[in-house]
Amino acid sequence: MNAMLTEQQRNNVLLTMAELIQKKQSEILAVNKIEVDAYKGGDLAMYDRLKVDTAKIEGMILSLQQLVADVDPLNKELYNFKHTNGMNIINKTAPFGTVLIIYESRPDVTVEAAGIAFKSGNKILLKGGKESAKSNLKIVDLWHQALKAHDISTDWVAYLNYNRTETQAFLENPTQKVDLIVPRGGERLIKFVKQNASCPVIVSGRGNNFVYVDAEADLNVALNVILNAKTAKISACNAVDKVLIHDELISKTNFVKNLIEKLIAADVKILGDAIISKYDHVKEIKSDEIWFEEFLDYKIVLGSIENINKAIAKINKYGGGHSASIITTTNETAQVFMQSVDTAAVYQNASTRFTDGGQFGLGGELAISTDKLHHRGPMGLQHLVTNKWYIFGDGQIR
Structure with missing residues (x-):
């Protein structure tokens, strides 16, 4: 040495x-x-x-x-x-x-x-x-x-x-x-x-990051966070690939349509589960195996989820262990999510794109x-x- x-x-x-x-x-x-x-x-x-x-x-x-x-x-x-x-x-x-x-x-x-x-x-x-x-x-x-x-x-x-x-x-x-x-x-x-x-x-290096849109989400925050996390830098391991949307989100239909419109405008290919694929411009996923994939591309999967516990379970099963974000105005809900999701970084109402040494005050990484x-x-x-x-x-x- x-x-x-x-x-x-x-x-x-x-x-x-x-x-x-x-x-x-x-x-x-x-x-x-x-x-x-x-x-x-x-x-x-x-x-x-x-x-x-x-x-x-x-x-x-x-x-x-x-x-x-x-x-x-x-x-x-x-x-x-x-x-x-x-x-x-x-x-x-x-x-x-x-x-x-x-x-x-x-x-x-x-x-x-x-x-x-x-x-x-x-x-x-x-x-x-x-x-x-x-x-x-x-x-x-x-x-x-x-x-x-x-x-x-x-x-x-x-x-x-x-x-x-x-x-x-x-x-x-x-x-x-x-x-x-x-x-x-x-x-x-x-x-x-x-x-x-x-x-x-x-x-x-492996990302495959998730954003969970809770029933109590601020819809504008959700739209901005998802768009930023997906499109700001598709080559980054902190980009988002999967979005889970609570079934009982207020104005869910309008929110999903707005999200699809914005993603299409950014040239993002949209895939969806059985529920979300009923919307225009969304192709249904062929297999649940896609939930494991990291895309590093203009591609995203949107899914509907019944409750926070199922969202946490899905992220822990399919995610890359990198980053996950919850969009919610309820701090208690965020606390449950952030303590239970098994990723290196967890967010409330912010983009996963911040998981980075420079952004965390470490200088380089x-x-x-x-x-x-x-x-x-x-x-x-x-x-x-x-x-x-x-x-x-x-x-x-x-």
Whole structure:
């Protein structure tokens, strides 16, 4: 394992990296344009994630500056106990060691996730998708320049330019020690990593989020939240895919018609259960299996639900464990929903699109974990650490 770097050393590298991205942004954009132009897949989400523009460049720079300003996550005292025999027992935060991040497309992850891992004292192995290899390698070259500028080994940030077969072989028998793997992407990627990894994996990326419109909902709030959560950024894992509408919602027919009209205007394909599919422009779902699907597309399923308990049960059965929102003016109802729904983030009267490290005040995020160990939800700088026990004695034996 690499010797521990001081906070100042880590911050110096991050500041230099921010300067290099600013200075070399035209080169990054030029390389990325080649890959964007070469992309022939029909996946809108993949295209959106692949493309780098000036706004994304600014986001990369800001994420690095925020990391520098953030509190050092290492050596934070979590517990301090004085044993009766005089020993002092202290528990502190510590780095994992080496973190492997596997992701599809998204050159910005090569900056943001690597920055979080580096600031938290971890060596980073990056494995991006083939569609963004040129952009990623360009950014990794800047990481190496930033490290060399401060006489720090380039081993701290490494890129695994492997194909699928080589990646599988590495996961099964790593050629170097790997302490944690974080896959960021669709269900196929996550399944592939979990099947082949030989060390702990934190699952990130699966959304399939639900909005439940309660009988006591404010209809305007419901319309605005659903439209935002579905259409603001379809490539995001915090977008909404499913809407459950209480059977006894006041003016339910008008509400559903208004919602359909607004979704159609936003080019969203609408599917519905047996009840909602009776409305114009809604196609009936063929199987309940669709409730499990994450779309990452202009596509939504609307369903009618008898009561809050059935809504909670449906979300817990089919949802991705990411985010869920209840639209209701009754706080007691919201409390029941928010405590009972098994997702990393729960909302009352707000869009699921806020499940994001930056929006939650964490700065950037390494991932949004839908696992429960060791962290759940957006994983920021303070979460990419484990802990270590320090025991100070003067000859005590047991």
